[in-house]
Amino acid sequence: MTLMSSRTQSKPSNLTEAETELGFNLPSRRDEAWKWTDVRGAVHATARGLTRAGRPKFLLPDDLTVEEIIRDDLETDTPMAALARNFGDKVWEINVPDNYKGVIPVEIDGFESGHVRIRLILGKGATLSLIENHSGENGFSNIDVTIILKSGATLDRVIMHGDGDTQTRTLTTHVTQWGGSVFNQHTLSFGGALARLETRIAGMSKAIKSHVHGAYLLSGKRHTDMTSYIDLTAPDAVIRQSVKGVVTDTARGVFQGKFHVRRPAQHTDAEMRHDALMLSDRAEIRSKPELEIYADDVACAHGNTLGALDEQALFYMQQRGIPKDEARRLLTEAFVVDVFDDMKDEVLRESMRTKIRTWLEVNG
Amino acid sequence: MLKINNLTATVDAGRKTILDGLSLEVPAGEVHAIMGPNGAGKSTLSYVLTGREGYDVTKGSVDYLGEDLLDMDPEERAAKGLFLSFQYPLEIPGVPTMTFLKTALNAQRKARGEDDMGAPEFLKKSKAVAAELKMKADMLKRPLNVGFSGGEKKRMEIYQMMMLAPKFLIMDETDSGLDVDALRVVADGVNALRSPDRGMLVITHYQRLLDYIVPDKVHVLAGGKIAATGEADFAKTLEKEGYDAYV
Ligand SMILES: Nc1ncnc2c1ncn2[C@@H]1O[C@H](COP(=O)(O)OP(=O)(O)OP(=O)(O)O)[C@@H](O)[C@H]1O
Ligand SMILES: [Mg+2]
Numbered sequence: 001m002t003l004m005s006s007r008t009q010s011k012p013s014n015l016t017e018a019e020t021e022l023g024f025n026l027p028s029r030r031d032e033a034w035k036w037t038d039v040r041g042a043v044h045a046t047a048r049g050l051t052r053a054g055r056p057k058f059l060l061p062d063d064l065t066v067e068e069i070i071r072d073d074l075e076t077d078t079p080m081a082a083l084a085r086n087f088g089d090k091v092w093e094i095n096v097p098d099n100y101k102g103v104i105p106v107e108i109d110g111f112e113s114g115h116v117r118i119r120l121i122l123g124k125g126a127t128l129s130l131i132e133n134h135s136g137e138n139g140f141s142n143i144d145v146t147i148i149l150k151s152g153a154t155l156d157r158v159i160m161h162g163d164g165d166t167q168t169r170t171l172t173t174h175v176t177q178w179g180g181s182v183f184n185q186h187t188l189s190f191g192g193a194l195a196r197l198e199t200r201i202a203g204m205s206k207a208i209k210s211h212v213h214g215a216y217l218l219s220g221k222r223h224t225d226m227t228s229y230i231d232l233t234a235p236d237a238v239i240r241q242s243v244k245g246v247v248t249d250t251a252r253g254v255f256q257g258k259f260h261v262r263r264p265a266q267h268t269d270a271e272m273r274h275d276a277l278m279l280s281d282r283a284e285i286r287s288k289p290e291l292e293i294y295a296d297d298v299a300c301a302h303g304n305t306l307g308a309l310d311e312q313a314l315f316y317m318q319q320r321g322i323p324k325d326e327a328r329r330l331l332t333e334a335f336v337v338d339v340f341d342d343m344k345d346e347v348l349r350e351s352m353r354t355k356i357r358t359w360l361e362v363n364g
Numbered sequence: 365m366l367k368i369n370n371l372t373a374t375v376d377a378g379r380k381t382i383l384d385g386l387s388l389e390v391p392a393g394e395v396h397a398i399m400g401p402n403g404a405g406k407s408t409l410s411y412v413l414t415g416r417e418g419y420d421v422t423k424g425s426v427d428y429l430g431e432d433l434l435d436m437d438p439e440e441r442a443a444k445g446l447f448l449s450f451q452y453p454l455e456i457p458g459v460p461t462m463t464f465l466k467t468a469l470n471a472q473r474k475a476r477g478e479d480d481m482g483a484p485e486f487l488k489k490s491k492a493v494a495a496e497l498k499m500k501a502d503m504l505k506r507p508l509n510v511g512f513s514g515g516e517k518k519r520m521e522i523y524q525m526m527m528l529a530p531k532f533l534i535m536d537e538t539d540s541g542l543d544v545d546a547l548r549v550v551a552d553g554v555n556a557l558r559s560p561d562r563g564m565l566v567i568t569h570y571q572r573l574l575d576y577i578v579p580d581k582v583h584v585l586a587g588g589k590i591a592a593t594g595e596a597d598f599a600k601t602l603e604k605e606g607y608d609a610y611v
Binding site for chain 1: 414415416417437438439441442443447448450453454455456457458459464465467468469471472475507524528
């Protein structure tokens, strides 16, 4: 009997109420790529925006515009992209002309709930910075972002994420990089009921550069999943990835990173790091760093650590008069912030630091 | 100023007794040296006095300026002026030396009910001390002790000591790892702090340091106790004859 019922349970056709509404199977523990982030279990039929298009708000410099385009084709085969197509109504598209020099950043927010498709194309030699704010409550947000960087283009992207603990969010970004383009991404996440922030990069031509950094700080029962897949098909790519995690209470952090270096991608120089700090022993970290390398002349490395604060360093600080709680906060802040060290925008970097500090005041 | 009475302390969850009925008194204004064989418990004494976890006092008492020292948290002891120059200073990754020290100084001041020291005053003081210790300015910008050489770490301990201006100083082998010039600079710094209301405990293996910082008393720590005490020149005898007579 038990066996029978568990089998029917695992049948994809056995839809949850939310899945019935969507007419679609949400990713769940049974899918290898989602084994630690069970969207199916987290999305309720009553979630705001479950079957609706979201309404992002764009703050643009005068010389850029957003077009609303109806299109049905998909550029990827990820499940959440298909869902965004089914319910997102349209694509919000920004075309940045060749050699555009972005002085004022593009800011996007309003990702409170619903399905959204965004497309950002940077023309040859264009530079731009993009700031996104993702936050919401009692809802489901499924954001699908396509970014195309033509040769020599540079994009600096900052993602700020902090949801209420009743919000489920998937943010999937598909980046296509052409020759000599540069993609810098810094993500700061304070989690939500369940959040997956996924970045997929395809290096299509020579000498691309990508920095894919991030930090998550999670308390309560919050969950953030930072997943990335970087697929290199051409020589001379330089990839840097450093993700730092801090978890307390019974929160859960997930890091999955994969570098896929195909045979033509000779002289790839790629480094992946994930370092996590457990402030409580009931918190959880799951990580899966992967290198899949077919080119023979490359320098690829990865590192993954999981630890607690150094008691000896804490005592040293106390001996100098710093109370233990403050010593903890200082060490934790120092541990996290270095992933933002290479941000060019100082004001933005300082605001990330302030957010981290505020979090530590409450949870550290 | 500091009165240690019949102190017994264990490590390794009580399995190992290191200090075994140690008594020692350092009056204000005096400098006492502690010498003794490796593993005698000199560093252990410094940790017990500063309140490090894992060093358990099972007997005895320590009176510091009329208060029960053992009853206080480490940071409380620091705010009351107790300073330890570590035998092996710790590296504090990601925290610039200046940030660290300013936080420490103002935490101590806050605990004593004093106002924060403002940035300009702090910087001015820091510059003066750094110059006195012949320290490179970039050392103060780097994360505390990270990648510093052994000698640089020791010098950084003295810099912190001079910035915090503590009342009671414990120096645990501050001289080891220092070259002759650095030793002189550090000793000058320490001597400048000597005053009628300050006490010092200087742990060392070498007479050399005591040529510069002349102690009022020299003690031998062996067998978990103060096994012998003498005047300044006692250090010379010990260096010549070793500790055979005391172990
Ligand atoms: N946490 C600990 N666990 C187990 N043993 C310890 C611990 N701390 C110290 N000990 C032991 O206690 C003894 C005293 O050590 P301590 O460091 O105090 O010696 P010391 O006199 O400072 O020696 P040195 O001159 O080499 O610096 C040593 O045998 C040491 O191994
Ligand atoms: Mg020692």
